[in-house]
Amino acid sequence: MKLLPTFKSTILMIPSLSFKMTAAELMYKPFRRYPALFADNFDKSWLHKDFVQISDAFEKPAKNYKDAIPDDLLRKEMDGVYSFNVFNDVFLQMFNEEINHFYDVSESENIPVKRPNSMNNYGVIVNEIGLRPMITAFQQTYLWPLSRHLFPVEASQFDNHHSFIVRYRAEEDLGLDMHTDDSDVTFNVCLGEEFTGATLSFCGMFGAVNHRQHRLTYHHEVGRAILHLGSRRHGADDIQSGRRSNLIVWNHNYAYRARGINSWDRDSQYEQEEGIPSPVCLSYTHDRDYEVYKELPEAAKKQKRKPWCPPPGASTKDIMLKVDYTYGARIVLLYMLC
Ligand SMILES: O=C(O)CCC(=O)C(=O)O
Ligand SMILES: [Fe+2]
Incomplete structure (x- = not known):
């Protein structure tokens, strides 16, 4: 069973409370390329024009956001999985340059790089290098209203996030095994670059009869994000050529977790599977x-x-x-x- 924050620790971990500077953040600080990326702000001019329209819909007291957001801007890939253009080229160019620069500097200056998880050897936790405040600003101002509209229960509030880059290419990690995320709502945006393969396959929900039945294979597009519940089984299919990197934000809702719904109790929550699993799942x-x-x-x-x-x-x-x-x-x- 996964460890969950108790109600007490929930209160103590509200994101506006300060996080200690990590060694990586301190060491990288003098080398930063774009200080604006490290501020407590996400500039609206970095959003893709589609997302500006989506975001503006939530600023008006609309009774029905669904009518205010055209289907071609917010694509329903399947039940519970949505995609949309989110960042424009200005932001992508800046962000990619900063991350690539961090990789170079981390090697030359021996900066410790914290990998996102045990299955990923080439990514980096961006919260650890000073980008947490900017991502929190993006989460609270832009991502949360849309997420709450799509997932009213799991995204009733966002208290924290675990944000990281994943990277795939030949001779490095080719893909990511099927898994569920320690996230209530996962935001995953493709940052680039040129690649073939490297699709993202979705199966059923954690513990459900069809949890290992294939539902969707999504083709990443640069600047486009996909939003889904962390408890949906998914995995990154092997890259065939080129290099793909994505920014992933695992959004945490402590009130939702405190209700114990997403308690990840494996033994009691699994139902008898409905059939032979799909190989990809x-x-x-x-x-x-x-x-x-x-x-x-x-x-x-x-x-x-x-x-x-x-x-x-x-x-x-x-x-x-x-x-x-x-x-x-x-x-x-x-x-x-x-
Ligand atoms: O590579 C991807 O698009 C997905 C990665 C992922 O699911 C994860 O890191 O949790
Ligand atoms: Fe994932």
Whole structure:
């Protein structure tokens, strides 16, 4: 089970309270290219014109925001997954230059780089290098009104965020295994550059009967963001060529978490799966039955795997046994797991 903030720590962690400067932030400070990116402000002139229109809709006391926001500006990719243009070229150019500069300086000055998670070896937590205030300003002024409109419960308020860059290219990380985020609402915007492949695949919700059924494969576009609940299973498909980097903001709503709805209690929250999982939705990090369906990829061999999903009683065992003899020994393996 994941550790959750208690109600007490919730109160103590409201974002306006100061965060200590990290070593990385202190060391990088003299090298900053664009001081405006490190201020407690997100300049409206950095928004894509589509997002200005979306954002303006929330400034008016509209009774029905849906009518105020044209469908072509806010695209419903599927139930609970939305995409929209958000940043313009001015912002993208500045932000990318700053991040690339940080990577160079971190090497030459030996600045410690904190990676976003154990599955990502080339990203960086941007909150740790001084960009937290600007992202908080963006979150509170622009992202929250839209998120609350789309996800009234999970985005009733945003108290904090975990924000980071992910990066994929040949010889580095190729993709990101299927997972759910420690986020209530996830904002994920493509920063560039040229690439093929590197799509983002979505499956069902954490614990649901169809949590490993493929629902959507989304093609990233530079400057365009996708917004979804953190508890939806998703993963980045392997990049074929070029380089892709994205900025990801995991938005945290402590009041929502305190209600225990998103308590990530694996054993009690998983329902019996409705069918054989879609291959793209399998996770080599989390799924106990991965090898029943697929060979482990190279990336899995570098991990200390502790797979747990689906919990006993929630797997496809019964369905699987009826289906196919060609799986042979794999069925035995699956049977042993359940
Ligand atoms: O690469 C992407 O677009 C998604 C990355 C992701 O889901 C994550 O870092 O949590
Ligand atoms: Fe994710």
